[in-house]
Amino acid sequence: MKLCEECRKEAAAVFLKLAVNNKITEMHLCPACAAKKGMGFGLETGAFNIGDIVGNMSGYFKDFLPPEKKTLRCRGCGLKYADFKESGRLGCPDCYSSFEAQLVELMARIHGSAQHTGRAYAGGAELKLSKAEAARRLEQLRAELNEAVSREDFEAAARLRDAMKRLGNGHA
Amino acid sequence: MPEMIKSFRPYVTWANERGAWPDMIFSTRVRFARNLEGFPFPNRAEPRELAEMRRLALTAARGTGLFPRGHFLKFETLGQLERRFLVERHHVSRLLAGAVLPAGAAVSNDEDLSVMINEEDHLRLQCLASGFAIEECFAAAMRLDEALGRALPFAYSPRFGYLTACPTNAGTGMRVSCLAHLPALSRLGRMPAVLENLSHLGVTARGIYGEGTVALGDYYQISNATCLGRTEGEFCQNIDRVIRNLIRQEISAREALLKGRARLRTEDAVYRAIGLLRHARTLSYEEFMQNVSLARMGAAMGWSVGAGYSDFNQATLLMQPAHIQAAAGKALGPEDRDAFRAELVRKTFR
Numbered sequence: 001m002k003l004c005e006e007c008r009k010e011a012a013a014v015f016l017k018l019a020v021n022n023k024i025t026e027m028h029l030c031p032a033c034a035a036k037k038g039m040g041f042g043l044e045t046g047a048f049n050i051g052d053i054v055g056n057m058s059g060y061f062k063d064f065l066p067p068e069k070k071t072l073r074c075r076g077c078g079l080k081y082a083d084f085k086e087s088g089r090l091g092c093p094d095c096y097s098s099f100e101a102q103l104v105e106l107m108a109r110i111h112g113s114a115q116h117t118g119r120a121y122a123g124g125a126e127l128k129l130s131k132a133e134a135a136r137r138l139e140q141l142r143a144e145l146n147e148a149v150s151r152e153d154f155e156a157a158a159r160l161r162d163a164m165k166r167l168g169n170g171h172a
Numbered sequence: 173m174p175e176m177i178k179s180f181r182p183y184v185t186w187a188n189e190r191g192a193w194p195d196m197i198f199s200t201r202v203r204f205a206r207n208l209e210g211f212p213f214p215n216r217a218e219p220r221e222l223a224e225m226r227r228l229a230l231t232a233a234r235g236t237g238l239f240p241r242g243h244f245l246k247f248e249t250l251g252q253l254e255r256r257f258l259v260e261r262h263h264v265s266r267l268l269a270g271a272v273l274p275a276g277a278a279v280s281n282d283e284d285l286s287v288m289i290n291e292e293d294h295l296r297l298q299c300l301a302s303g304f305a306i307e308e309c310f311a312a313a314m315r316l317d318e319a320l321g322r323a324l325p326f327a328y329s330p331r332f333g334y335l336t337a338c339p340t341n342a343g344t345g346m347r348v349s350c351l352a353h354l355p356a357l358s359r360l361g362r363m364p365a366v367l368e369n370l371s372h373l374g375v376t377a378r379g380i381y382g383e384g385t386v387a388l389g390d391y392y393q394i395s396n397a398t399c400l401g402r403t404e405g406e407f408c409q410n411i412d413r414v415i416r417n418l419i420r421q422e423i424s425a426r427e428a429l430l431k432g433r434a435r436l437r438t439e440d441a442v443y444r445a446i447g448l449l450r451h452a453r454t455l456s457y458e459e460f461m462q463n464v465s466l467a468r469m470g471a472a473m474g475w476s477v478g479a480g481y482s483d484f485n486q487a488t489l490l491m492q493p494a495h496i497q498a499a500a501g502k503a504l505g506p507e508d509r510d511a512f513r514a515e516l517v518r519k520t521f522r
Contacts, residue, residue, distance in 0.1 A: 038339060088339060089292075091216040093327035093335045096342070100331070107332065110340055113401025116333030118344035126327040127210055128231075133224045144462045 004030035074098040126166075138167050176254045177498045179243060184261060184489050186284045189481040191303020195472035196419050198351040198391060198485060201262070202313035202408075203298035205336045205345040209325040213337035214273070214290045222290050228324060229289045233278035235491045236319035238285060247275040253503065256494035262289050262300060271313075277485050292337050292346075295320065302451040302485065304415060306348060306408050314404075331401060343400025348411045350519055351380065352418055355390040355469040356425035363387075366421065374398060375414050389461030389488065394418070430473065442470035446477050449521045454507070455514040467521070478521050487520055 002012045010030030072081035076094025081102065084090055096103060107114040129137070141164045148157040179183065191200065207213060211225055230244050247255065247268070251376075255269040263279050276289040278375045288296040299313035302343075320326075327335040334345035357363050365378050377398045379387045380476040394414060396407045409508065429438040445466035468484045479487075495515070496509050504512060 038258065073404070077216055087215075088212060089215050089337050090335075090339065092212040093207060093329075096329055096332050096335050104337060107342070107400060111343065111398040111400035116329075116331060116343050116400055118333055118346070118400075118403045120330070121321060121326055121328040121334065124321050125323055127208070127228060127325060130224060130227065133220075136220075169311065 006033035185282045187485040191305035193304040194481040197304040200309045202309045202348045204317045205293045205341045206295040207327040209327045226276045232323035241281040243279040245277045260492040279350040347395045349395030355465045358390040389465040452514045
């Protein structure tokens with residue numbers, strides 16, 4: 001009898017073979033572990049999730065994400081990498097550059113590739129923020145700038161000053 | 173009846189019989205997931221930011237000129253019935269319908285184009301078309317994507333493509349899907365094997381309302397499982413190939429249902445279904461879908477079932493719970509709904 005590769009206790013009843021863009025992963029799982037991975041084989045009730053692993057991935061993420069330092073955080077929104085592992089959702093576009101090394105590995109596992117080859121984006125118009133939102137953002141940037149200057153992080157300060165300029169309201 | 177529902181047509185323009193293979197492919201859909209540079213993704217954004225995001229998105233959608241006399245919706249002004257109505261029309265997901273934070277949608281007058289705002293991603297834009305129409309649908313969705321992408325700065329990186337809240341959607345951010353009607357394969361018990369096969373071909377099969385839903389009325393939504401590492405055209409070609417293959421399998425299953433003694437049983441099942449649709453006094457949506465599935469197959473077999481593909485397509489959409497209440501002009505409990513549905517079905521399949 002083949003044991004479940006996940007819990008190593010129950011008999012494996014589900015053979016899972018994923019072939020995504022020529023990359024093949026094989027697994028023998030017991031029904032309970034298969035269900036945890038979002039692959040409840042409820043075919044008899046008409047509910048199906050085969051191949052739906054990329055839709056319900058929290059279990060999948062946990063297993064396949066590379067190990068990383070606990071303190072890794074996004075430079076943009078402050079999301080902890082560990083929290084991403086839990087939820088499977090990133091916090092902002094900057095997460096992609098903050099966690100690039102980890103995501104390259106993850107993308108290769110999900111998509112079978114970590115390089116976009118589709119249409120390139122030429123860029124769009126600057127955001128026309130409402131006055132209230134622009135003022136709020138400016139205020140926030142000013143506070144961050146002061147903090148960066150006080151801890152003598154001039155690289156961050158320069159970045160923040162540029163961001164303030166882009167907001168179109170001059171500088172501090 | 174809420175004003176929003178009154179502002180929609182009593183039938184669904186794009187659902188009339190038009191594209192190729194109307195006997196097997198209900199509809200084709202292409203959607204792009206897009207986010208804006210400079211905003212956290214909706215799951216990490218504050219209500220104030222979501223409201224600002226929505227304002228920008230609705231303004232941009234109006235500005236594209238692709239939504240003349242369209243619907244521009246803010247979810248906090250909508251009740252449960254209106255939200256449910258939009259889900260049933262395939263304009264918004266169940267996730268968005270349940271949103272308590274500032275969410276929105278733009279829907280074109282013909283209802284072929286729509287944009288969901290502040291769902292899992294800032295923008296989910298889509299094009300819907302009747303029948304098997306990948307090329308046409310892709311072209312229309314791309315026009316919308318390009319127009320919105322000029323008006324707003326999309327989050328994009330050369331490495332990961334269009335950036336999305338969930339890494340499974342990053343890259344092209346594209347899902348191309350066909351809603352396939354596969355009653356013969358289902359009847360012959362071949363669907364588990366077919367689905368097993370599909371899982372090796374880079375595609376995903378789901379129920380009629382998307383992720384995690386059951387295959388009501390033998391409808392299966394087939395879409396690409398991944399969206400990075402290939403071009404949009406390659407993903408479309410793959411779905412095209414898979415769907416053509418499914419069509420071939422369904423044709424051979426339908427032939428098997430007409431061979432020898434099987435024919436009588438098939439004919440019996442189809443005409444019993446039609447009898448039920450014509451005479452039932454109360455019909456749940458599930459029962460309606462089971463029977464309309466057989467009747468639709470009967471039409472494909474050339475039998476006189478009293479309705480064409482446009483009728484079947486419209487009924488499949490218009491007999492859903494929120495639509496039944498919209499047609500009744502008032503809120504109805506499940507029992508009254510089933511009775512009123514039976515009445516409408518009797519009129520359609522006279």
